[in-house]
Amino acid sequence: MTVTASSSLSPLRILVLSQHFHHCRTFLLRALGGDTKEHVIRACDSDKIVEACREFQPHVLVPTMCRVDAATMDAALPSLKLIHQFGVGLEGVDMVAAKERGVKVCNVPAHTVDDSMVAPPGSVVNGTTTSNGEPPSLRGFNPHYVAPNFSAGGNSVAVAELTLLHMLSLSRDYHNAQLAVRRGDLGTPIGVSLAGKCAVVVGCYGALGREIVKRLWAMGMYVVGVGRRTQEELASEHSVDAVKRGESHWSWEEFRSMLWRYETTENLHSVLPIARFLVLTAVLTPTTRNLISTRELALLPQGAFVVNVARGGILDSAAVAEAVQSGHLGGVGTDVYEKEPVEATHPFLNLPADKISLTPHTGGVSDLGYAGIASGMAENLRRLRAGEELANRKV
Structure with a gap:
């Protein structure tokens, strides 16, 4: 039963905990139709966040890349009702503390199109x-x-597009191509085509992984998918009949036709030797932290490229930098880092410019990606005010 919105939630007070990701506020305000009073702090310093929570007393906290711990929640109580990520990642939210305080936690899954x-x-x-x-x-x-x-929300399409940017920037030696233009050179440097090459996509059947696989397959690559679950499990849960019944919005049978090969994560090492491109899209968990380190990198063929659009902690940055410097890896592209914003001492920043393709966590930061996320989040905020059940609730 729908509950009439409480006057205490009108206007809804939303606090975005970051001076970064500037555009999320604009898109969220647009999706909300201007029916909100929003406060955005300019720094991610924990003391300032707590201070802002006490002063503003938000109903909703938007973490972005900031940590939301018990102290932050306590500073926002008793007004705080919901912690809602503008996107997927909730690794910075203390779920136990939220549950103990009766604060709901939601995100916007990276739905496919x-x-x-x-x-x-x-x-x-x-x-x-x-x-x-x-x-x-x-x-x-x-x-x-x-x-x-794209009204369902999510940013998988935008991140998949950025993945291609990193792959092509590295494989076609974009940095040196720019320098060649300025020198007046023609026909140099020579690049590596994606067509006919093997790409191993770790985390292939998630929303983001599926969007990446579709694009790599369309470009003529041999795509090897790697995931936690077996083919039998995926075929059962995501069958054609399940799609017809509305129990799944994608078919494993159709998706499998785009894969040259599929392996579970346990067999990751068996496919690394054939990966000219290693693409990481898996969720960061204790199991996947440093999933790709010295041993895994050594299994990749000479000149392989590594692209990470998942979370920084999945990749051992120091080991990758060493592999690039030694000449074993052809280069590395990433949109995510263990600590964000990136520190000046990050090992990738000391690598040759033609061996790196770096972006500042902008995978989902596009007109399409942000519009989808904002739409999904705005719908949940409407439900919050109306007293309805929230979508994608984690706590």
């Missing part, structure tokens, strides 16, 4: 209002074009 869903008339796509469920700029160009509906 359902290409069968058409944007309804009147939707705004790339800043243009549609009339027939398609952007006017594409009318007549492709009569079969379907404008995807």
